[in-house]
Amino acid sequence: MLLATVNSSIVIISLPAIFRGIHLDPLRPGNVGYLLWILMGYMLVSAVLVVTLGRLGDLFGRVRMYNAGFAVFTAGTLVLALDPLRGGAGAVWLIGWRIFQGIGGAMLMANSAAILTDAFPSDRRGMAMGVNQVAGIAGSFLGLVAGGLLSEVSWRLVFFASAPIGVLGTVWGYRSLVETRRRAATVGLDWPGNLTFAAGLTALLAAITYGIQPYGGHVMGWTNPWVLAGITGGIALLAAFCVVETRVAEPMFRLGLFRIRAFAAGNAAGLLAAVSRGGMQFMLIIWLQGVWLPLHGYDFADTPLWAGIYLLPLTAGFLVAGPLSGHLSDRHGARAFASGGLLVSAAAFGGLLLIPTDFPYWLFALLIFLNGLGSGLFAAPNTTAIMNAVPAGQRGVASGMRATFMNAGMVLSIGVFFSLMIAGLADRLPGTLAGGLTAHGVPPAAARHVAGLPPVGTLFAAFLGYNPIGSLLGQGGVLAALPPADAAELTGRSYFPHLISGPFHHGLVIVFSLAIAMSLVAAVASLLRGKRFVHEEHAGPEARTATRIH
Known part of the structure; x- marks a missing residue:
């Protein structure tokens, strides 16, 4: 899981270098789609395929499907690094092979939880899930730092460096993992x-x-x-x-499993939690790269790497809580830990909503640490409770269903979070931008034109580590016609962050208010799961025997 998630997140932080490498300006209106599909195509195909691939794991072997997934993922990584095209064609190449990678990622996600559930007894599954999910979140943030370092040398290294990791994971999986149960009887799909x-x-x-x-x-x-x-x-x-x-x-989708309260409530809580936190990483990266880091003396080109470093307390919170909550939930059940974790996350979102845009870092670090702590308290107990609740012969499809809710929630969250943020910026940014530009000598017509551009370009400029003012004014030659002092002021490190801080904070209030609401509803859903429930312990002797044979 560590190897797979490093491969995934390393791309996010390296997008500026990747776009420069294929000679594509992601800020041009027609190119925003390329950026979104590179980010979301992988998650979309994973969400669509995990249930089917989980069912195939039940039929033909979960380890076999898991190992094949690593091989597919690695092959996609190698082909991505060899992109021979430029411009839009180069972006389409990347999107297509990222989708191919998503097929391999879906094989991994659909079967990993089921393999662990098969391998560990019910009183140790929480610990196993905790270690597994801590490895996943640690990989996602290690990938941010590694991508920032490697992309400084070459964008192709981002993929080439991942290839040995993928080969190692593939060989390791084939040599180490064995099927621990008989496959289900083969039936038609x-x-x-x-x-x-x-x-x-x-x-x-x-x-x-x-x-x-x-x-x-x-x-x-x-x-x-x-x-x-x-x-x-x-x-x-x-x-x-x-x-x-x-x-x-x-x-394919075992709707009868939703009659099991622990399964239904766990998946409902997981979906809502995924929606509440799915877009958070992107919002925090934009906040750091577009506002806070430039205000504190960092060049826009250096902000992607430092954003990954300054987000490490989020990972630390997850590392602290994940294994501990998993171990304790084995003894005491998932309800208290999962519900409590969601309440901690809601409180952290509330704190992020209240702090100023130019915050003291120690306070920001504490709040994102608490957010990671809440996510860690929730993740392993919730996953363990879902997998404990289903018969052994349906663990593959149950794992796929769980992953579908999580992935779909993350894609939905990114769409909802970005839409709310863009709506908040559209309400206040044009007037602020036009007034700020004309005050520094930009002709009113040019200022109105720049202010009237879709704010999604400004948002993604901050996400990619560009200076939006320099990019927007430089395209029409306006910047070159300004007095040197005004041009230097407009393109300096602090002008854009000061300009956008008010509209951006307005958008953050909307986004984090929704995240709080979703976390609280998820906590209620988690409370409804009931006491600790393990299917094998509650099934009669005949059902347990049938489960083992099936």
């Missing part, structure tokens, strides 16, 4: 269910991705007919999928 689910979820999540992008003079694309069609069509197909699953002999 649920093709109607697979197709309606894949088409419906793809349409819905793709529509959310395009909804963030400008359309027809609007700052976002929610009025785009294709976006509306994707949302309504996706919901209709998912409704049809639910009907299909009640009428086939071997359904």
